[in-house]
Structure formats: structure tokens, C-alpha cells
Amino acid sequence: MKRLRIGLLMPVMLLVAACAQPPTEKLAAAEKAVADAKAAGAQAYLAEDFTKLEGMLASAKKEITEQDAKFALLRDYGKSEQLLASVSGDAGRVTTETAKKKEEAKAAATQAQQGAQEAVKTAQGLVAKAPAGKDRAALQAIKADAEGLTASLAEIQKALDGGDYQGAQAKAKAIQDKAQSIGNEVQTAMAKMQKGKSAKKK
């Protein structure tokens, strides 16, 4: 009788042992690794790689759900485990690279800020020297534009302080381009007036 019970229990125990368990810990580790990458700024500074990480994590989760839905004996979490291992490994690399990219973006934004500051200063100088010419309204508009650019410089600093280096760079580039365009406009007007004066002397 005892032997019979053991004989019946053994296959059941073997079945239970044979059932695959979902990779809960590996999933948690991969999710943490992706969250760390996100916190490091990967979404902004290494967007493509971060998207891939998210895509792979989503794929692993989907695979786990699909396996969970199967009959216990037929479950196989091998694929999802491989994906999760890949996500965890890549996420570490992405986090490290993000820090590097962020530093590069910061340096580029700071440089762009300096470029914008110099361009605005040059434009302000030219606007101050700009002759009234015949179009006072145009001069007033240019003065207002130059003042607007000066005021906008503070937004670059704000973006830098907030760690938005891409935003700071884009803003700085926009300001620099516009300042240069104002400078060119004033210089052209000045040259035109100079030409007019020379023609009158003749």
C-alpha cells in the first residue's frame, strides 16, 4: 500500500517539478535596468537605443504572457529569459553611454549659448549704430527684435539649468541665426545709406 502511494505521488511530484516558472526576478531586474536608463536621460540622449530596450522589454513581457496562458506542462520561458538577459545587458551599456552623450550635449549647448550671446551682442551693437533711415517703423521693429533676442538668452540658461541640453541648443541656434540675420539687415541698410551719400556727393 505504501509503495503504491509513493508510486502515485512520484509522477505528480515530477510533473510539478517539471513545470517551468515565469522569470519574475529576471523581469524585475530588466525593468529596473530600463528604468535606470530612463532616469539617466536615455529617452532624450540615446532615444533610439532606449526605444529598442523598451521594445525588447515589451516583447519579453508579451512572450511571458503568452507562455502563462499555455497549459502548465507546455510552458517554456526560454525565449523571454534570453530577451530579458539581453535587455538587462544592453540597459547597462545604454545608461553608461547616456551619461557620456549627456555630457557631450551639455558641452555643445554651452558652446551654442556662447555663440548666441556673442551674436546677440554684435547685433545689439549694430542696431545701436543703425541710422534712422527713412523707415522709422522698421528701425523700431528691429530694435524690438534685438531686445527680444536679449531677453530670450535667459531661456537658454533656464534650459541648461533644467538639464534640457537639446532644448538649450535648439534655442541658442535659433537666437544666433536670428541675431545674425538682424546684423546682416542692419549692415545692408548702412551700406545702402553710405552708397546713397556717396552718390549725392558726386
Added chain:
Amino acid sequence: MTKSFSMRIVFLLIMGGLSLFACVQKAPPDLLQAVEELDRRLVEAEGARYAPTEFGRFAQHWVGVKGRILAEEDVIRWPWESNSLAMELRAVQAEGQHVLEAAARKKEAERQEASTRVALLERRLETFSSRIDRIGSRVVLGQRPVETELALRQARSYIEQGLFSRSSHVVQQASRLMEDQKALLHTKLGRYADERSVAYWRGLVARTINWSRTHHAVALVINKADRRLTIYRNGRPAGVFPVKLGFNGILEKRYQGDGATPEGQYRIIRKRDRGQTQFYRAFVLDYPNDEDRRRFQAARRTGAMPAETYIGGQIEIHGEDQIPMNQTLGCIMLSNRHIDKVFDLVETGTPVTIIGALEAKNSVSMALASLEDGDDDRLDGAGQPR
């Protein structure tokens, strides 16, 4: 013995021959490299974002094959066995290529949509600017136009960086800034479209004409929206001349240096002939009059005007400067030929009435209305394509 030895030799020879052809199952290096390259390109193309389902399948497959490559490093493949790793790699490659194409298509579509959004708003801004320039109200907007332009330049910059959603966000900001400009113009210039204001101005003109009729004298009426000076003699129009106003002339004068041209009923207090003015010939008006002073003081009291501002003065109807100007600092400018025609007709005490407009449908009110009508119908108020 000899036979058995021979058999062994034959067996060894067969086995040796076979081992020459048998090999470790390996993924073809060039194929492996091609899939790895494809994987990198998929990262750049943001495959996971633009084709998430297809990318998920590819990623699963690719990770599985990579696992197999590592696990089957020492598995022997016999010549009659096909290289299943190579086959799987080819399948992964085909799958990846498909994802790449799908992602590239969607990314390009998103880039084009973002570019279109910026281009449409740029066009809207261009039309908007040309319309406000036409009525000389650019100065009214102060720094707002440059703020809008900066936002649009920023949006372009984001597109260049492939940051389409950020670009879209900034386009919305730019669109809102444009709406703010419109709102400001309506606040500052809305009186040109306001029936009550126009009725008030009409009343001023009627009184001036009546005065001219009853006093058998000359009176001047300046219509700012039409940029026209009409001379009335005995209550009848005796001449109409084009005028130029201050650089912010469309506004009502509030303080010194604002470039606005005053509105109200004035009188000529002095005539300046050749040699007495830099502007050929001129009539000095009694600006500021009592009404102007009262309004200025009230604005100061309520804090609507900074304490360091002054009311200004020396508002004239004058001729041209040596350099021909498009606008004045707030005065009314006639051409020298036209001021010659008016000069001898007016005298000290001649009334001068300056109004915004005589009709509710005037150049300013129509320009304001066109700011609404002129919007590109492919964009909504938030800068989004309809």
C-alpha cells in the same frame, strides 16, 4: 589477422574521409555580420517605436538565434545535414529588413508631417506679418513677433535633430504666440472696428465741418485709417491730401516717444515757414490739450503708464525732412507740394480734427478681420494640420 587489419584500415580511412567533410555548425560570418548591421540600423531607425509589433517579433527571433549560436558552438554538422543556423539567420535578416522598411516609411511620414506643420505656420506668420505691416501696426506688437519667429526656428532645428514630437510641441507654442499677437492687435486697434468709436469720430468730424460752415472758415480733418488730410472751406471739402503718420501712428498718443499720432480736436497755434523748421513748412498744434492732459494724468494714477514717462508735445503738421521719411515721430507729414497748397489757407486758430476712421469698414478694421480670414485652412488654431 591480415583481413582484420585491412578492415580496420578501411574503417579508419572512411572515418578519416568523413571527418574531413564534417565540421562544427557555424553561423556564416558574413551573414551574421549582415544581421548585426541590420540590428544597428534598426536602432537608428527606431524600429521599436515606428514598427513595434514587427520589431518585437524580430527581437525575439534574433535573441533566440544569438542564443543558439552560443549554445551550438561545438555541435558537429555532417555534410548531409543542412546548416539550420544559417537558415534561421536568413529568416531573421528578412524579418529585420521588413521592420527596417516599415520603420523608415513611418519615420519619414512623421518627418514630413512635422515639416509640413512648420512650413504651414511659417506661411501663416508671413501672411500675418505682411498684413500688419500694411496697416503699420508692427511696432504695436513689440517683441512678440521675434518670439514667434524664434519658436519656429527652434521647431525647424528639432526636425533636423529628428525630434519630431518636440518640434510639434514648439509649433503649438508658436501658434499660441501668434494668437496672442492677434489678441493684442484686437485690444489695441479694436476701436477701429467698434461702431461706437467710429460714431464718436464721425461726431467730431461733423462738428468740425459745421464749425467751418458757420464760421465761413477753413478746418482740417485727418483720418488716420485712410492716411488722408481733408481741407474744409465753408463746410465743403476743398482738397484731400495723403499724409504720413508716426512710426506707431495707428495708436492713440499716450506719452512722449511712443511714435503714436494723437486723436482729438486741436487748433493750430503757430505757423512755421521756410527757414523756421527743418521740415520745409509746418503748423504747430496745441497738443497736449486739456483732454490729453486729463487722460495722461488718469493713466499715471492708475499705474497704466510708468511714472518716468512724459506727455510730450511739439506735434505738427509738417512738410518733408531733407531725408524723405516713411513715418514721423508722431506728427502728420504732407509732401512739400501739398503743404504749399494748404499753407496759405490756414491760420493760427484753425481747427484740426484727428480721428481714427470715418467708417467701421476701414483699412485697419479690414486688416484685423483679414487676420482671422487669412489663416491657412490646413492648420487649426493650435498649429495642427486639420
